Amino acid sequence: MAKLSPREAVKRYQVSRATLTKALQDGTVSAEKTEAGHWRIDAAEMSRVYQPRAPQKAVSRSKPGQVSRDSPDQSTTSEAAEMAVKLARAEAALEAEREKTALLERHVADLRRMLPAPETPPPRRRRWWPL
Secondary structure, eight states: OEEEEEHHHHHHBTTOOOHHHHHHHHOOOOOHHHHSSSEEEEEHHHHSSHHHHOOOOOOOOOTOOOOSSOOOOOHHHHHHHHHHHHHHHHHHHHHHHHHHHHHHHHHHOOOOOOOOOOOOOOOOOOOOOOO
């Protein structure tokens, strides 16, 4: 069986280094220490306790607004078209909400004008001696 260092285990499994160290110390994950005092964890033990990480997609390191020299994929073009449709729908919904808000604000202003002015009660005199 393959033995992993804590660093390798953190990279392969969805766990932070602090969580793994705590699990090693309290015995949740069984492992052995080398003569130098370093932990060696069995890969099967890690998969028993933690879920392995899903492989991540490659991240593009280009700057925003930078044009790629490669020809765009068909999937990229369809994704862009789909995003444009979603953006148009979101903008239409936002405009409808703004119109609704403006209508409600006008309605509230009209109602405030119809209400009589509040009467102010005469000021209460403070007593020198509490009752």
